[in-house]
Structure formats: C-alpha cells, structure tokens
Amino acid sequence: xxxxxxxxxGAAAIALGPLLAMLFYPGRKGFISGILISTLGVVVTCFxxxxxxxxxxxxxxxxxxxxxxxxxxxxxxxPEGLEKxxxxxxxxxxxxxxxxxxxxxxxxxxxxEHKRSLAVYxxxxxxxEAIDLNAVKIPLExxxxxxxxxxxxAFYLQYMHDPQxxxxxxxxxxxxTELGNWERLNQFVSASGKDYDVSFISEGVKQIACxxxxxxxxxxxxxxxxxxxxSGNEKLSVMKAFAEEVAFAxxxxxxxxxxxxxxxxxxxxxxxxxxxxxxRLMDETMRAKTFKTTYCLMLMDIDHFKKLNDxxxxxFGDSVLHRIGEILKSSVYETDFVARYGGEEFAVLLPRAxxxxxLRKAEAIRSRVEHENFMQGLDTVxxxxxxxxxHYPRDGQSPESVISAADAALYAAKERGRxxxxxxx
Numbered sequence: 538x539x540x541x542x543x544x545x546x547g548a549a550a551i552a553l554g555p556l557l558a559m560l561f562y563p564g565r566k567g568f569i570s571g572i573l574i575s576t577l578g579v580v581v582t583c584f585x586x587x588x589x590x591x592x593x594x595x596x597x598x599x600x601x602x603x604x605x606x607x608x609x610x611x612x613x614x615x616p617e618g619l620e621k622x623x624x625x626x627x628x629x630x631x632x633x634x635x636x637x638x639x640x641x642x643x644x645x646x647x648x649x650e651h652k653r654s655l656a657v658y659x660x661x662x663x664x665x666e667a668i669d670l671n672a673v674k675i676p677l678e679x680x681x682x683x684x685x686x687x688x689x690x691a692f693y694l695q696y697m698h699d700p701q702x703x704x705x706x707x708x709x710x711x712x713x714t715e716l717g718n719w720e721r722l723n724q725f726v727s728a729s730g731k732d733y734d735v736s737f738i739s740e741g742v743k744q745i746a747c748x749x750x751x752x753x754x755x756x757x758x759x760x761x762x763x764x765x766x767x768s769g770n771e772k773l774s775v776m777k778a779f780a781e782e783v784a785f786a787x788x789x790x791x792x793x794x795x796x797x798x799x800x801x802x803x804x805x806x807x808x809x810x811x812x813x814x815x816x817r818l819m820d821e822t823m824r825a826k827t828f829k830t831t832y833c834l835m836l837m838d839i840d841h842f843k844k845l846n847d848x849x850x851x852x853f854g855d856s857v858l859h860r861i862g863e864i865l866k867s868s869v870y871e872t873d874f875v876a877r878y879g880g881e882e883f884a885v886l887l888p889r890a891x892x893x894x895x896l897r898k899a900e901a902i903r904s905r906v907e908h909e910n911f912m913q914g915l916d917t918v919x920x921x922x923x924x925x926x927x928h929y930p931r932d933g934q935s936p937e938s939v940i941s942a943a944d945a946a947l948y949a950a951k952e953r954g955r956x957x958x959x960x961x962x
Contacts (some may be wrong), residue, residue: 564888656684657782664786670694670706670794677708685775690762691716692750694787697795697945698802703759706790715745716761733759736777738769746773752784757791803877805855806862814876814884818936821888825929833895835885836943837902837924840955842881845920849913854881857911857920869904884943892928892960899924899958907956921956923947 629837660680661675681690689710693703703719715725726747731737734756739745744766750758764772788901801813809817821832839845839857846854858881865875865883873903874886887895903924911918924949927933932942942961950959 653684656680657779660684660779660783663785664783664790670790674707678709679830681707681779682709684779685762685772687762687764687772687776689714689716690760691722693719693722693759693761694791694794695756695758697800698792698798706758711763714763716763716960722759722761736773738764738773744769746776748776748780748830750774750780750787751782752788755788757784757788763872771790786840786885791922805863806877807864808862808883809874809876811876811878814874814878815936816952817886818874818940821886821926822929822936822939824888829929830889831885831891831929833890833926833928834939834943835887835899835924835926836878836940836947837883837885837922838947838951840921840923840951845918849916849918853911853913853918860909860911861920861922866904868905869898890928895926895928896958896960899926903956903958923950923955924958924962925950926958927961 546912556756594780603887626815657680660677663676663680677692681687681692690707691705691711692707692710696704705719708717715721725739725745726733729737729739729747734749734751735747736748739747744764746762749756750760758780762772762774762776798871801809803810818834824830825832839861842854842857845857860876861883862875862877869875869885869887872888876884876886878884887898890898898904903922906920906922909920911920925943925945927939927942927946929939933939946959946961950957953959
C-alpha cells in the first residue's frame with residue numbers, strides 16, 4: 538500500500554508539477570519550474586519504492602517526464618507567440634501614431650498654405666478693384682494679418698507726384714510708434730543706416746522688420762511691422778513673400794492714384810481744378826452746418842492779365858499763372874485748399890478761419906505777388922492781384938451764395954483800383 542502511494546505521489550508530482558508551474562508562471566520561467574518539480578517526483582518515487590521497484594518507477598517517471606516536458610514545451614510556445622504578437626502590435630501602434638502625426642502636420646501645413654493663398658488672392662483682387670483707398674483698408678488689413686500672422690504693421694504707398702512723402706494704405710496697432718506715420722518711419726530707417734531698397738530687422742527692445750515693395754526694380758511702397766524676437770527672420774521672409782505677391786497690384790493702385798490726382802490737378806498751375814473746388818465747398822458747407830463752424834472763401838484775379846498776354850505773349854502769361862500757383866500753395870496751411878477758379882482766377886478755401894486772420898493772410902499773399910519779379914528776356918515785369926473775401930455763414934448759407942458774395946467783393950476790388958482786398962461784410 539505504501540509502495541503504491543509512493544508511486545502515485547511521485548507520478549502526481551511528475552504530471553501535475555509542470556502544469557501548475559505553467560499556470561502560475563507562463564512562458565520560459567514556468568517551463569523550467571515544471572522540469573524541476575518533475576525531477577523531484579522522480580527522485581521521490583525512486584527513494585520510496587526501493588531499488589528494484591524504484592527502477593520500474595524510474596522508467597515510468599521518465600516516460601511521464603518526457604510526455605509532460607513535451608507538453609510543457611508545446612504549451613510554452615503559446616505565450617511566446619503572444620509576446621511576439623504584442624511586440625508587433627506595439628510597433629504597429631507606434632508607426633500608426635507617427636503616420637497620424639505626420640498626416641496631421643501635413644494637413645495643418647496645407648490649411649496654412651491655403652489660408653495664405655486666399656489672403657493673397659483677396660488682397661490682389663481688392664487692390665485691383667480699388668477706386669477709393671479708404672474702402673480697401675479693412676480688407677487689406679485682414680489679408681496681411683492672415684498671411685503673416687502679425688498684429689502690428691503699416692503698409693505705405695509712394696505717389697509719383699510726391700515721392701518724398703509716402704502715404705499709409707493700412708495701419709494696425711502702430712499709432713504713436715515708429716511706424717505711425719512716414720516721417721517717424723523715415724527717421725527710423727535713416728537712423729538704422731539702411732537703404733530703402735533693402736529688407737532688414739532692427740535690433741532693440743522691440744524688433745521692427747522693414748521690407749521695400751518693388752515692382753520691376755521700381756520702388757512703389759514700404760511694408761514695416763513689429764515682429765517677435767524668437768521668429769523675426771521667419772516673419773521677415775513671410776513679409777518679403779507677401780510684398781512680392783502684391784507688388785504689381787500696388788503698382789496698379791499707384792498708377793490709378795496718379796491718374797486720379799492728375800484729373801484733379803490743373804497741369805499748368807499745380808493747384809486743384811474748379812470741379813474739385815465745388816465738391817470741397819459742398820463737403821465743407823455740410824461739415825460747417827453739422828458742427829456749427831465757419832469757413833472763408835477768397836477769390837483772386839490777376840490784374841490786367843489780358844494785357845500781359847498781348848504784350849509779352851501767352852508763354853509769359855502761362856509762367857505767371859504757374860508762379861502764382863506756387864506762391865498760393867506755399868502761403869496757406871495744409872488744411873487750406875487752393876484751386877484754379879477760371880482762366881486767371883484762383884480760389885482759396887480756409888476752414889474754421891476768423892475774419893481778422895483771413896485779412897492778414899490775404900494781405901500777405903497780395904504783398905508777396907506784388908513784390909515778385911517776373912522776368913521776360915531782359916525786362917522785369919511786375920504783376921498784382923485783386924482779392925474778394927466772403928465767409929460762411931455770415932455772407933451766405935450755401936456754397937453758391939458764398940461764391941456769389943466773394944465774387945461781388947472781387948469785382949468791388951477791381952472797381953476800386955485793383956491790387957487790393959475787399960471783404961464782403
């Protein structure tokens with residue numbers, strides 16, 4: 538009985554040991570543990586059964602050991618296969634994550650490029666259709682912001698008739714800074730020691746990027762912006778790209794503005810034409826009515842102008858008209874408005890001017906013309922003017938009535954001997 542129990546115990550150790558080891562320790566670790574338990578079972582069986590019976594037990598145990606070992610090795614391959622699958626799955630997951638991130642970056646890049654392309658298209662379309670530059674400021678501002686990602690910038694346009702003073706098309710968040718007007722930006726660029734046809738980034742607390750707008754090697758405008766220090770060079774490149782994209786549209790706006798200016802300016806005298814004066818008078822009258830302010834209109838006429846033409850020729854008369862136009866423009870403020878009213882007549886519109894100040898300015902103009910020397914060959918010719926003055930609303934409630942009052946005052950000045958000033962009051 539004891540012999541049978543020993544055999545049974547040893548056989549159980551041999552058979553169940555590897556299975557239990559594989560259950561608690563999957564893989565190679567369980568396989569080794571099972572071999573050790575089976576070996577222990579063989580030893581126990583041999584020891585309890587004696588030499589003869591032990592020999593039989595060894596044979597039985599060895600057979601069971603081989604069978605169980607084969608089973609354990611076969612079963613142990615399953616976890617190893619699962620581990621390989623897990624590794625492959627993990628590698629696949631990493632690769633898919635990488636591809637997903639790459640696809641996301643590519644999509645964002647494509648979206649960004651599309652946004653830039655749309656911004657350039659909109660900017661060019663807006664500029665190409667521009668009639669009034671005031672109407673393009675907001676669309677162009679949004680286009681620049683979308684294309685460059687900048688928040689503070691200014692875009693200036695150069696007019697051919699006034700190349701020294703560039704005029705802003707767009708300004709965003711730059712008031713009271715170096716980019717606020719052309720005078721300050723001009724001083725900044727000069728202090729930087731840079732040429733206007735060269736792009737650069739300044740050094741300082743705030744970095745400023747400056748880009749000339751060139752079309753066919755012709756300077757047509759200037760683009761400047763505050764840029765972050767950590768991406769200054771990148772933003773400079775983006776600004777240059779935008780300037781290159783819209784340069785031909787800026788050139789078109791520049792030409793259109795020049796044609797418009799020429800249509801408003803009298804070619805001989807360099808002052809505004811009569812039709813522009815009529816529009817300005819309407820606007821000034823409406824403004825004066827709305828804000829309860831005043832304005833003054835001076836009409837002036839060159840004395841004996843027909844005699845000058847008959848005596849010295851029309852070419853001399855044209856030179857007189859041109860020079861008087863220059864004198865008038867240099868004798869009034871920027872807020873004042875000078876126009877050629879007729880053949881040899883001029884008009885000066887002075888917003889919010891008081892009577893005493895107007896009389897002083899009129900006398901200064903009259904005196905300056907009187908003391909001007911007009912040369913005709915070896916002869917020095919003297920020219921005088923007569924001036925009539927009228928005020929709104931004192932002398933009229935409409936542009937027509939103010940003009941009529943000023944014209945009546947001018948006629949009175951001529952009747953009283955010319956080379957004098959008459960106030961309609």
